[in-house]
Amino acid sequence: MTENNYLLQVEHLRKYFYREKLFSSDRKPIRAVDDISFSIRRGETLGLVGESGCGKTTAGKSILRLVEPTSGRVFFKGINILDLNREGLRKLRPRMQFIFQDPYESLNPRMRVGEIVGEGLEIHRVARGKEKDERVAEILGKVGLHPRDAMRYPHEFSGGQRQRIGIARAISLHPELIVADEPVSALDVSIQAQILNLLMDLRDQLGLTYLFISHDLRIVKHISDRIAVMYLGKMVEVAHGEDLFRRPLHPYTQILLQAIPRLDPSGRSQEVPAREEFRPVSGEEGCLFQPRCPHSKERCQTEEPFLLDHGEEHFVACHFVA
Amino acid sequence: MIKKPLLEIRSLTTHFLTEDGVVRAVEDVSFDISPGEILSLVGESGCGKSVTGLSILKLIPSPPGQIINGDILFEGKNLLTLEEKEMERVRGNEISMIFQEPMTSLNPVFTIGNQIMEAIELHQKIDKKEARQRAIEILDRVRIPSPEARIDSYPHQLSGGMRQRAMIAMALSCRPKLLIADEPTTALDVTIQAQVLRLLKEIQREMGMAVILITHDLGVVAEIADRVAVMYAGRIVESGPIESIFGQMRHPYTRGLLESIPQLGEKKGRLNAIPGQVPNPTDLPAGCKFHPRCYLRIDECQRGEPPLFQVQGNHYSRCLRWKECC
Numbered sequence: 001m002t003e004n005n006y007l008l009q010v011e012h013l014r015k016y017f018y019r020e021k022l023f024s025s026d027r028k029p030i031r032a033v034d035d036i037s038f039s040i041r042r043g044e045t046l047g048l049v050g051e052s053g054c055g056k057t058t059a060g061k062s063i064l065r066l067v068e069p070t071s072g073r074v075f076f077k078g079i080n081i082l083d084l085n086r087e088g089l090r091k092l093r094p095r096m097q098f099i100f101q102d103p104y105e106s107l108n109p110r111m112r113v114g115e116i117v118g119e120g121l122e123i124h125r126v127a128r129g130k131e132k133d134e135r136v137a138e139i140l141g142k143v144g145l146h147p148r149d150a151m152r153y154p155h156e157f158s159g160g161q162r163q164r165i166g167i168a169r170a171i172s173l174h175p176e177l178i179v180a181d182e183p184v185s186a187l188d189v190s191i192q193a194q195i196l197n198l199l200m201d202l203r204d205q206l207g208l209t210y211l212f213i214s215h216d217l218r219i220v221k222h223i224s225d226r227i228a229v230m231y232l233g234k235m236v237e238v239a240h241g242e243d244l245f246r247r248p249l250h251p252y253t254q255i256l257l258q259a260i261p262r263l264d265p266s267g268r269s270q271e272v273p274a275r276e277e278f279r280p281v282s283g284e285e286g287c288l289f290q291p292r293c294p295h296s297k298e299r300c301q302t303e304e305p306f307l308l309d310h311g312e313e314h315f316v317a318c319h320f321v322a
Numbered sequence: 323m324i325k326k327p328l329l330e331i332r333s334l335t336t337h338f339l340t341e342d343g344v345v346r347a348v349e350d351v352s353f354d355i356s357p358g359e360i361l362s363l364v365g366e367s368g369c370g371k372s373v374t375g376l377s378i379l380k381l382i383p384s385p386p387g388q389i390i391n392g393d394i395l396f397e398g399k400n401l402l403t404l405e406e407k408e409m410e411r412v413r414g415n416e417i418s419m420i421f422q423e424p425m426t427s428l429n430p431v432f433t434i435g436n437q438i439m440e441a442i443e444l445h446q447k448i449d450k451k452e453a454r455q456r457a458i459e460i461l462d463r464v465r466i467p468s469p470e471a472r473i474d475s476y477p478h479q480l481s482g483g484m485r486q487r488a489m490i491a492m493a494l495s496c497r498p499k500l501l502i503a504d505e506p507t508t509a510l511d512v513t514i515q516a517q518v519l520r521l522l523k524e525i526q527r528e529m530g531m532a533v534i535l536i537t538h539d540l541g542v543v544a545e546i547a548d549r550v551a552v553m554y555a556g557r558i559v560e561s562g563p564i565e566s567i568f569g570q571m572r573h574p575y576t577r578g579l580l581e582s583i584p585q586l587g588e589k590k591g592r593l594n595a596i597p598g599q600v601p602n603p604t605d606l607p608a609g610c611k612f613h614p615r616c617y618l619r620i621d622e623c624q625r626g627e628p629p630l631f632q633v634q635g636n637h638y639s640r641c642l643r644w645k646e647c648c
Contacts, residue, residue, distance in 0.1 A: 051511035051512065051513065052482075052511055158600075161599070188366035188367055188538065189366060189538060189539075189540075189579055189582045189583065190366060190578060190595060190596040191595075191599070193581075193583075193593040193594070193596070194596075194597075196584075196595075197592045197593055197595055200592065201592075215512065218583060218585075219584055221586060222584035222593070255513055256513060258516075259512045259513045259515065259516035260512060260541070260586070261515075261539065261541025261542055261544060261545045262545070263540060263541055263544050263568070263580065263583065263585070264544060265544045265547075265564045265565060265568050266565070268544070268545060268546075
C-alpha cells in the first residue's frame with residue numbers, strides 16, 4: 001500500500017454535502033467528490049481537469065483536509081492524514097501547501113507581504129526576527145519579487161505579482177506537495193505564462209510534487225505528467241498527458257478535447273457532438289455522463305462503470321471503450 | 323471589399339477622469355466593419371476593448387468617463403451627435419450588446435420571456451400576443467429546448483449556457499444590424515463555450531448581421547472571427563484579416579500573446595512569456611506603449627508613438643520594426 005515512490009495515495013475519497021433546511025433536512029447529499037482514487041509519485045505533476053462543479057476543487061481541499069472528507073483514505077508518505085489529530089496534522093502541514101485561485105481574496109489586505117510570507121516560518125518556529133526577514137527576502141527572490149516588496153501591502157501589487165506572493169507563502173516552509181487550485185485562471189494571458197514558468201522552475205529547483213487543478217486543458221497538458229479527468233464528482237479517465245491527448249478513450253474526454261478552440265483559423269472545428277447541457281441529478285443509477293453521451297446504450301443507464309486499466313497506466317470508466 | 327461599411331469609427335478617444343489622474347482608456351482608435359462581418363477586438367484586461375464597445379453605444383458612465391474625440395458613423399450617421407432620445411432608438415434595436423456574465427445582465431425578478439418581450443414592444447409596434455410569439459421564435463432560434471415552456475422561466479432556473487442563450491435571444495429580438503458581444507463565452511465551460519460560439523456564428527450568417535466580438539482569448543478569435551484588431555494600452559497595435567494575422571504576426575505584442583498560450587502538439591518547456599506587466603493607465607510610457615516589454619525595442623521606440631504601417635492589403639502594424647517581427 002505504501003510504496004515509497006508514491007508521495008500521495010488517495011483511496012475512495014468522498015465528500016458529500018448535505019443541504020440543511022430550516023424545518024427539515026434533505027438527506028439526499030450532493031456528492032461533490034464521489035469515490036475517487038489516485039496516486040502521485042514524488043516529483044510528478046498530476047493535472048486534475050473538469051468543468052465547473054465537477055468536484056476538482058473540493059477534491060484538492062479534501063486531500064489537505066482544508067475541508068473534512070466524508071470518507072476515504074489519504075496517504076501522504078505512507079501516513080493516512082485523515083487519521084491524524086490536530087497536532088499531528090499541524091506538524092505535517094508545512095510539507096503540504098495550497099495555492100489558491102484568487103490572488104485578491106487569498107491574501108490578508110491588512111498584512112504586509114513580509115508578514116504573509118513569514119507567518120508560517122514563525123508559527124512553525126523555523127525562524128524569527130532578523131533571520132526570518134532574511135529568509136523572507138530569499139523566498140521573495142525565488143518567486144521573482146524584490147526583497148523590499150516585503151514592506152508593501154497586497155493591494156499595491158497587480159494580479160500576477162499577488163499570485164507570486166501566494167506562491168512565496170506556499171514554498172516558505174519547504175513543502176513536498178503543493179495543491180495548486182486554478183493558480184493562473186484569474187490572470188491575463190501574458191501573465192499566465194510567467195506564472196506557469198515560475199511554477200515549473202520551482203518544481204525543478206525544489207523537487208516539488210504538484211496536484212495541478214484547472215479547467216484549461218492547454219495549461220494542464222503543458223505542466224502535467226499525467227492527467228485525471230473528473231465529471232460530476234467521479235474520475236472518468238486518468239492517463240499520461242501525451243497519451244490522453246493522442247487517444248482519449250472516454251466520450252467525455254473526447255468532447256472536452258474537441259471543444260478546445262484551435263489557434264489555427266484554417267483548422268476550425270466543424271462538429272461539436274456534445275448534447276445540450278443537462279442538470280445533473282446525483283444519486284441516479286448508471287453512468288453519470290450517459291444523458292449527454294453520444295454513444296449511450298442501455299447498459300449505461302443501469303450499471304455504473306468503474307475506472308479500469310486499459311494498459312500503460314491509462315484508466316477509463318466507460319463500458320464501451322472504443 | 324467593395325461593401326460600404328456598416329460602422330466606421332474614426333479617431334475614437336475615451337478618457338476617464340479619476341482621482342489618480344486621467345485614464346486614457348481608448349486613444350485614437352479607428353476601424354470599420356461591414357455587414358455580415360465578424361470583427362474581433364482582442365487584448366488583455368485594461369486594454370480598452372470593452373470601453374470601445376461601450377463607447378459605440380454611448381454607454382460610458384459620465385462622469386468620470388468622456389468621449390473626448392472621434393466620430394462613430396453608423397450607416398453614415400454620427401452616433402456621437404445624436405440626442406439621447408434618438409440614441410435610445412438605436413440601442414437594442416439597430417445595435418445591441420451582450421455581456422460576459424449573463425446573471426448580472428438579466429433581471430432576476432422577471433421571466434426571460436418578459437425581458438425579451440420588453441425589448442420587442444419598446445422598439446416595434448406590435449401587441450403583447452405577437453411579441454410573445456416572436457420571443458418564442460427567437461428562443462427556438464438560439465436552440466433553447468421547448469421554448470414555449472422556457473419563456474416563463476426565471477433566469478435562476480436556467481444553467482449558465484442557457485442563460486447566455488437567453489441573453490443572445492434578447493439581443494437579437496429586434497434583428498439588430500450590429501451585435502457587440504463582450505466576452506460572451508468567458509464565464510462558460512469549454513464544451514458550452516464551443517456550442518455558444520457555433521450558435522453565434524450560425525445566427526450571424528442567417529441574419530447577415532455584423533458582430534464585434536470582444537475577447538481576451540485568441541482561441542475564440544481563431545474559431546470565428548473574420549478580422550482582428552489587437553489592442554494594447556488603449557491603442558490598436560495590429561489589425562488585419564484573420565488568415566493574415568495568424569499566418570504572419572507583425573507586432574511583437576500579438577506574437578507574445580500567442581506564444582503565451584501553451585500549444586497542444588509541442589513538447590513542454592518554458593513558455594515564451596512576455597516579461598513585465600501591463601503599464602498603469604494613468605502613467606503610460608512615452609513612445610510605443612509596449613516598448614518596455616518588447617524584445618525588439620530600440621531607442622527610437624521611446625521617442626514617439628509609431629504610426630500604423632501597412633503590412634499588406636488591410637493588415638496594419640504599429641511597430642517600427644514590423645518587418646523583423648516573426
